[in-house]
Amino acid sequence: GQQLNQSPQSMFIQEGEDVSMNCTSSSIFNTWLWYKQDPGEGPVLLIALYKAGELTSNGRLTAQFGITRKDSFLNISASIPSDVGIYFCAGHNDYKLSFGAGTTVTVRA
Amino acid sequence: EAEVAQSPRYKITEKSQAVAFWCDPISGHATLYWYRQILGQGPELLVQFQDESVVDDSQLPKDRFSAERLKGVDSTLKIQPAELGDSAMYLCASSLRTEAFFGQGTRLTVV
Numbered sequence: 001g002q003q004l005n006q007s008p009q010s011m012f013i014q015e016g017e018d019v020s021m022n023c024t025s026s027s028i029f030n031t032w033l034w035y036k037q038d039p040g041e042g043p044v045l046l047i048a049l050y051k052a053g054e055l056t057s058n059g060r061l062t063a064q065f066g067i068t069r070k071d072s073f074l075n076i077s078a079s080i081p082s083d084v085g086i087y088f089c090a091g092h093n094d095y096k097l098s099f100g101a102g103t104t105v106t107v108r109a
Numbered sequence: 110e111a112e113v114a115q116s117p118r119y120k121i122t123e124k125s126q127a128v129a130f131w132c133d134p135i136s137g138h139a140t141l142y143w144y145r146q147i148l149g150q151g152p153e154l155l156v157q158f159q160d161e162s163v164v165d166d167s168q169l170p171k172d173r174f175s176a177e178r179l180k181g182v183d184s185t186l187k188i189q190p191a192e193l194g195d196s197a198m199y200l201c202a203s204s205l206r207t208e209a210f211f212g213q214g215t216r217l218t219v220v
Contacts, residue, residue: 006151031207042113042200042211043152050207088151092207095164097142099151 003027006089006100013079014108021103022073023089031092032065032072036085037102043088047074081107111135113212115201121218127189130215134183134203140164142209143176143186144200152200158184191219 006023013019023032031050035043047058049065049072056063062075072091076083086102114133122128134141139160144152155174157165160181169176173192178184188195196219202209 004151033208035211040214040216042115042202042214045208045210048208090209095140095157095159097154097204097207097209099144099153101151102149 004089004091004098004100006103008103009101010104010106012106012108015079015081017079019076019079019083019105020073021087022071023091023100024071025091026070027091027093027098028069029091029093030069032063033090033092033097034061034063034072034074035088035090037088038085046087076105079105079107083107113201113203113210115199115212115215117215118213119216119218121220122191124193124219125190127187128191128217129185129187130199130201130217132184132186132201132212134201135205135210138203138205138210139181140204140209141178141184142200142202142204143184144202146198146200146214148197155186188217191217193219195219 004025033048034046037043047063052069053067054065060077086104088102089100116131141158143155146152155169156176158178161178176186198214200214202211
């Protein structure tokens with residue numbers, strides 16, 4: 001299958017700090033998606049990116065579709081306790097949607 | 110707001126028993142996915158449908174797993190017989206284009 005390498009694997013951050021995570025792959029994707037998953041729940045779509053170079057914001061979240069189409073990053077600004085969770089990147093090409101292993105974010109109050 | 114419905118939320122079954130999961134996608138979504146997620150890992154595709162046709166089941170363990178979407182709407186994923194290693198979260202998702210929307214999942218525990 002297509003491998004998406006997500007980093008970091010986990011992070012502890014102070015409330016109010018900015019967070020950055022990224023996803024890289026050897027495959028080219030037509031769409032990059034970012035999801036957040038809370039314990040025991042299904043992933044929830046945060047941001048969708050459709051074009052190389054695209055920068056998209058959703059509240060405190062900002063994501064970019066890499067120019068090579070092989071990478072994407074997600075930034076969270078001014079983190080708050082409810083940002084705790086696991087963030088997944090997903091890449092879509094042809095008909096396949098593949099996921100990274102996730103970045104676990106823990107916020108210190 | 111339209112949602113993907115999955116049932117049951119939780120299932121405990123003994124190994125060698127049969128188990129089935131149900132998914133009702135968002136109305137109008139032609140693509141339906143079944144993913145398996147082991148704790149600490151990302152979702153891994155088991156099977157993908159386009160309407161009632163299987164598009165990809167290359168990672169489905171076909172000796173024990175089966176999936177159907179007979180009328181191109183709701184879908185059932187079955188495991189028979191269940192093994193201890195099948196304990197995981199089973200996620201259903203649907204999409205109209207490329208964005209997939211997930212249900213709450215079924216947490217399966219095989220004992």
